[in-house]
Amino acid sequence: MKYIDKDKRPWGEYFVIDETENYKIKKIEVEVGQRLSYQYHTKRSEAWTIISGVALITLDGIEKEFNRGETIIIPIGVKHRVKNIGKVKLIFIEVQTGEYFGEDDIVRIEDDYKRIK
Numbered sequence: 001m002k003y004i005d006k007d008k009r010p011w012g013e014y015f016v017i018d019e020t021e022n023y024k025i026k027k028i029e030v031e032v033g034q035r036l037s038y039q040y041h042t043k044r045s046e047a048w049t050i051i052s053g054v055a056l057i058t059l060d061g062i063e064k065e066f067n068r069g070e071t072i073i074i075p076i077g078v079k080h081r082v083k084n085i086g087k088v089k090l091i092f093i094e095v096q097t098g099e100y101f102g103e104d105d106i107v108r109i110e111d112d113y114k115r116i117k
Helices: none
Strands: 005-009 012-019 023-030 038-040 044-052 055-059 062-066 071-074 080-084 090-098 107-110
Touching: 012 090, 023 080, 044 055, 055 071, 080 090
Parallel strands: none
Antiparallel strands: 005 012, 012 023, 023 090, 038 080, 038 107, 044 071, 044 090, 055 062, 055 080
């Protein structure tokens, strides 16, 4: 499959599948035991659908486990984080909707990889 963009991160990598002025769709892969930063966005909401693996999702401080086929809705401004707690790579599809989809709309609160500015 051809991707519009892709990037490696300390926790895994992501692939941009599609992007318009109204939405952005990514495939996100998180390595075993790794997690993204605890963060929120001011200009977009997200929906995550797990397609492989087991995710521990934190939404505004509340943790819950999600498995293949389940979807998580993350409204604008809600603090969130995902951790791969399974034995295989965690893969999920992220659909962003809102007014802006740049990586600079990530407000990090906690980060395992010292990326808070």
